[in-house]
Amino acid sequence: MSSSTDWHVDLLEIAQKCVYCGYCSLCPTFKELKWETYQPRGILEQIRMYFSEGIKEDEKVEVSKTLFEAIFACTMCKACENICLVDLPLLKVWEQVRQEAFKKGRWSPLLLSLYNKVKTTQNIYGLPAEERLAWAGLAGLNMSKRTKKKASIAYFVGCQASYSGKMGNVAPSVVKILRKTRVNFTILGLDEWCCGSPIFLAGGYSVGKTFAKHNHDKLKELGVKRIVTACSGCYRAFKIGYPRVLGDKWDIEVLHITELADELIKKGKLKLKHAIKEKITFKDPCELVRHCGLVEAPREVIKQIPNVRFEELPSNKHDALCCGGGGLLKLNDSDLVSQVNSHLISEIEYSEAEIVANGCPTCKDTILAGVKKNGLNVEVLDISELIVRAMEGEQ
Amino acid sequence: MTLKKTTRTRFTRYLSKNFRDDYTTLQIYSRDMSDLPKVVKLFVGNLPDGVIQVRNTEDMQKIYEIANETRVPITQRGGGTAGFGGCVPYKKGVVVDTKGLESHFLVDPLELTVTTSPSIVFSDLQRQLNLEGFSLCSYPSSFHSATVGGWIAHGGYGIGSIQYGGANEQITALEVVLPNGERKRYTEFDDISLFVGSHGTLGTITEVVLKIKFDIPLKHQGCTFDSPSEMLKGLEQLSKINPFSIWFLNPDHVTSFNEVFGYNLPKSYVAIVSKEVSFEEEEKEFKNLFNNAIRASGGQILDRRYIKDIWDFRFKGFSLLGECTDYLVTEVILPVETSEKFFRKIISKFKGELHLEGEMISPTHYSLLIYLLFEEKLSEIKKTILNLKLYKITTKKSRAKGFPYSTGLWFSGYYSSIYGKEQYKRYQEFKRKVDPKNISNPGKVISPRIKFFPLVRLKAIVKIASRLII
Ligand SMILES: Cc1cc2nc3c(=O)[nH]c(=O)nc-3n(C[C@H](O)[C@H](O)[C@H](O)COP(=O)(O)OP(=O)(O)OC[C@H]3O[C@@H](n4cnc5c(N)ncnc54)[C@H](O)[C@@H]3O)c2cc1C
Ligand code: SF4
């Protein structure tokens, strides 16, 4: 059974272990902001000061200003932890400092509002729970027979695919894949709560546990053994957040839609028959690749498209660039998001791809904005939309 | 020195948000990779009065103008990754962070050069070059964090230096803002070499033109030696086969690699030799030359399985520091021919704690990174004593004919040991001409006078202390 200490680390001890090599200068937001107060090693230095015994109260207040500012300028892309020469668990540190900021009443009003929305309405938009299934109606799908049906596989739709018009095609695409391959699946429907990802990213593991417990109990009631999602935030919450807060109780296997599609292709159930003539590239979402180590499944699936022209982005897999949209940065600094995003957009342009596929609604949204801003002639698709196109042909 | 209100106003009026002097920012910019021992801090004004993000050449000219008029020292800072205190203020003043400099990138494929900003980090530059089929010639193992400007100003070497030389040999042109505010472009080797290793004391580098090469694949071979003398003989032989890099480790370092990364390398002196190889015949030739060199020096050839893994850890040597509770690091340059005794001496002096990592920086010399790793936390006193011991090892004139890697603050006063008396004379003349008020990174290269005891220079104090303490 997990206890609250499982996700707590000794901040001071970790900060003292930093060897100051500066490798974390690859941090995408530090690269834009330039001041070393935003560099992970600089944040650790501030943690060292903030928690040091000898610090005077007025100095602590001063340190807290820059420390809390820096901690919310982070996209939680995990590039720093990945490269850290001494393997410091930096993500846990960032989450915990965000909680320290919460305790001190130093969250921005927008973040607080999101937090309260999620807590009270169980979705990130603060919209009524009854609208959770609106995506199906809009796509002309009747999901009543699937909703809350007993099945071993559940499709977890997630807040963005459920409520956001921009993501309107994602959930219908996943449903098409599952139906076509005759997977016996269920959805939680109005019982689905936010996975808790924004709360985990804000370090709120105690509150996050309420969400984890609710979703877990509902899934268990339906006899679910495997859960599939097309959202990298939900995927990370299930893979990392839920085991932390629920311990061994969380025994449901978690799959990204690309993992399930890969499995179905290998079993001969999913056939990608239609060629896609456009050149395709794939943007690895940080939460899939660096947080959860998912690298091959999306590539395996794309490879199955007949006559596919696939080109990796210059920075790919574990070195993939961050889109800028993660870690709740959109709430805190949208200009910074587009600055960070501009580097990814340059790489997409360099690749000369005509379709950029990804596995994360946040990436999709951010890339769409960047592509539009830069006037690129590139189609931005969720990988489930790409699979459907190869499965059914362009409609 | 604390900035006068009028001086501060001049900086803020010109730089607006690019000037900061809040408590936290000042603290963060008061150190580099090695934080100063507490006792040293008593004598050093390492806490700046302000920090500036310089955006372009015009900014830099204005900063020098204000600095000259108000006598405020400025200290340039790139990645802040060197451990010699070069980017740490000695007399407070203003730190000029070069990371804010406008970035640019222009490859000349005919001349094989790239024009770039000094603030670019090596790995970023290499990525951009690789996309166009080119590569850097030589780069430090702090590839992921060091800036090009910092490497040049600190007089660096690195991977590829045995074939292509150190920072000095990589540059075809430098644009510099001199401390008197003049903006100059240098293209002659003699002029450029003044800025290499002078730690920004002669001006701030604002643009660099570096030599580049085609991105030729590297092939690696590995070997082991039973003793330092065999290894040094091996280095001499291997240098003759025109390698791109020769990198070596001592047995204790190898053991740590085994423990941390789960390798099973033989506990001996291990060297990895890399060479640019374009086609199969060249690879065969490399193998033959390598085998002959090893045979001639009495070494053994390392099982191929290990080699790729070790090469991947070229940039990760420091990760071993995470495995110990305390550590000290220094670096020295030594000639292969005369350093056997030195090698034996330090091994016997620091038995068990000593980890060595070397890189051939020319066919005759190697740089030796000396780590002392400890399982327990060192007291301030013990740390200071050990630092002094390392200082003595690095600076004492011996038959080994070694010299410190760079001057910075720690080894200020050793410029002529590194670059020769002639060059030092040229350096001094130039310094007098362009920076009569000594506002550009004071305390570096030329040993500074000590706070409270202005008759004494830092070099003398540390030298005496290092000799007495032993
Ligand atoms: C893991 C690791 C490995 C390393 N390996 C190597 C190696 O292989 N070879 C090597 O040489 N060093 C190595 N170093 C030391 C260090 O990283 C390098 O010397 C590096 O080149 C310093 O670059 P920097 O940008 O961090 O410079 P800083 O530390 O910021 O500054 C170094 C000096 O340059 C001056 N300076 C910086 N920018 C400018 C400018 N634009 N104009 C004028 N002066 C300027 C500063 O005032 C200072 O005196 C290593 C360090 C680490 C942590
Ligand atoms: S997680 Fe990403 S954005 Fe956050 S500090 Fe690390 S590298 Fe920077």
Ligand code: SF4
């Ligand atoms: S990479 Fe890790 S050890 Fe190195 S400076 Fe950053 S946080 Fe510290």
